Amino acid sequence: xxEKLQQLKQQVCSNIDQAKSHFYRLSKDIxxxxxxxxxxxxxxxxxVKFFNEEKGWNVESHFTLETAFRATWGPTGGKDGDxxxxxxxxxxxxxxxxxGHACGHNLIAEVGAAAAVGLxxxxxxxxxxPVRTKVTVLxxxxxxxxxxxxxxxxxGAFEDLDVVFMAHPSQEDATYLPDVAExxxxxxxxxxxxxxxxxxxxxxxxxxxxxxxYNSLSVLRQQLKPDWRIHGIIKHGGVKPNIIPxxxxxxxxxxxxxxxDLPTIRAKAEMCFRSAAMAxxxxxxxxxxxxxxxxxxxxxxxxxxxEVNGKALGMEFTTDEEVLSNSSGSTDFGNVxxxxxxxxxxxxxxxxxxxxxxxxxxxxxxEKAQFYTLRAAKALAMTALDVLFCPTxxxxxxxxxxxxxxxxxxxxxKQSVNDTLGDKESPGTLKQ
Numbered sequence: 001x002x003e004k005l006q007q008l009k010q011q012v013c014s015n016i017d018q019a020k021s022h023f024y025r026l027s028k029d030i031x032x033x034x035x036x037x038x039x040x041x042x043x044x045x046x047x048v049k050f051f052n053e054e055k056g057w058n059v060e061s062h063f064t065l066e067t068a069f070r071a072t073w074g075p076t077g078g079k080d081g082d083x084x085x086x087x088x089x090x091x092x093x094x095x096x097x098x099x100g101h102a103c104g105h106n107l108i109a110e111v112g113a114a115a116a117v118g119l120x121x122x123x124x125x126x127x128x129x130p131v132r133t134k135v136t137v138l139x140x141x142x143x144x145x146x147x148x149x150x151x152x153x154x155x156g157a158f159e160d161l162d163v164v165f166m167a168h169p170s171q172e173d174a175t176y177l178p179d180v181a182e183x184x185x186x187x188x189x190x191x192x193x194x195x196x197x198x199x200x201x202x203x204x205x206x207x208x209x210x211x212x213x214y215n216s217l218s219v220l221r222q223q224l225k226p227d228w229r230i231h232g233i234i235k236h237g238g239v240k241p242n243i244i245p246x247x248x249x250x251x252x253x254x255x256x257x258x259x260x261d262l263p264t265i266r267a268k269a270e271m272c273f274r275s276a277a278m279a280x281x282x283x284x285x286x287x288x289x290x291x292x293x294x295x296x297x298x299x300x301x302x303x304x305x306x307e308v309n310g311k312a313l314g315m316e317f318t319t320d321e322e323v324l325s326n327s328s329g330s331t332d333f334g335n336v337x338x339x340x341x342x343x344x345x346x347x348x349x350x351x352x353x354x355x356x357x358x359x360x361x362x363x364x365x366x367e368k369a370q371f372y373t374l375r376a377a378k379a380l381a382m383t384a385l386d387v388l389f390c391p392t393x394x395x396x397x398x399x400x401x402x403x404x405x406x407x408x409x410x411x412x413x414k415q416s417v418n419d420t421l422g423d424k425e426s427p428g429t430l431k432q
Contacts, residue, residue, distance in 0.1 A: 013378045016118040027110035031365040034095030037142035040067040043093040064155040067141040073120045074134035086134040088164035089116040102361040104169035107373045111167045114377035147291035149332040164342035167376040172318040174346045175303040181259040182330035183292040187273045190283040193246035203244030210248035213276035229255040259294040294334040302343040309382040341401035347376035
């Protein structure tokens with residue numbers, strides 16, 4: 001690393017430290033008013049106000065979605081043919097029902113804001129920056145439910161970014177964890193109510209359909225690949241024991257390591273849902289979510305840069321093979337990585353509590369988490385400097401992105417449900 005780049009990295013870290021109380025206040029305010037997906041009005045307004053109060057940002061509230069925003073700094077186009085490198089940072093800020101910011105999205109918002117402000121403050125003070133740079137912050141709502149980034153991708157929000165960064169709180173520092181592809185589904189069964197003791201033969205039992213589907217999926221797991229997951233609940237099972245249920249509702253998540261396998265697991269699950277309706281005489285609505293989440297398309301060039309910078313700041317990255325190889329949760333950032341090269345590292349926050357618990361919500365709002373959160377922001381900003389001040393690195397990042405994207409397109413899809421049945425005209429076959 002050149003001495004000048006090292007000095008710039010030290011300066012960007014200093015910029016973040018100088019405003020640390022400002023970042024903590026933003027994070028704490030978001031933590032104090034947890035809001036669910038697509039309803040993050042106060043959090044949206046807090047972040048918009050934050051960037052409006054910072055000098056030099058062009059802020060667009062309600063950008064593509066009601067609770068999304070965009071803040072940009074830098075040139076809007078090339079000068080005399082000179083290209084502009086657009087560095088993106090993402091903020092998440094939706095919470096979980098009942099347990100608030102138990103996934104630490106207030107810290108994700110803080111990391112994105114701190115990294116962007118630290119980088120922008122450095123770049124605007126330089127008179128000899130070798131690359132015309134634009135810094136973009138996107139506020140991306142509804143990660144926990146719905147997939148706001150997928151909505152924003154559809155609207156072109158990521159089209160002009162060259163690279164994109166965000167970091168997620170966890171129990172360890174890791175450059176990558178295998179977030180998997182996912183699709184959610186709601187299943188509604190409608191039967192006919194009747195007195196369960198006096199004349200049950202007049203009823204059509206929607207609970208029988210839900211239970212039959214639940215059991216069918218449990219049996220199906222034996223035929224699923226080891227790293228595929230189907231898990232769900234009966235959200236509504238009836239009203240009273242002496243009334244044959246005329247309405248029940250299931251909610252399921254379907255997960256596979258790669259997005260290319262989602263059609264197959266979807267078809268298998270849908271046959272279980274529909275056959276249960278057929279067996280019980282119920283009507284059924286199988287409602288797949290508008291957005292599916294994709295697996296993360298890795299970029300090891302960016303990951304390696306982040307790891308070097310993180311280690312320089314004192315991060316101790318996990319080497320636990322079980323942690324690094326097991327399928328984890330799912331995120332709509334995966335969809336972003338198929339459009340723009342990016343990274344989604346995980347960072348320790350000073351607590352061993354597990355995500356999606358009340359204990360993690362407490363940890364995410366604690367002052368103790370601040371050192372670790374801002375350390376992750378510094379590592380992201382330092383990685384952005386690597387990309388900006390070494391053009392060959394940026395090209396390597398883009399080349400790897402294209403190669404992995406091509407590999408994904410050329411990889412053969414898994415065995416289809418029709419092939420499994422061995423009869424393409426079989427009555428139970430579902431068209432996808």
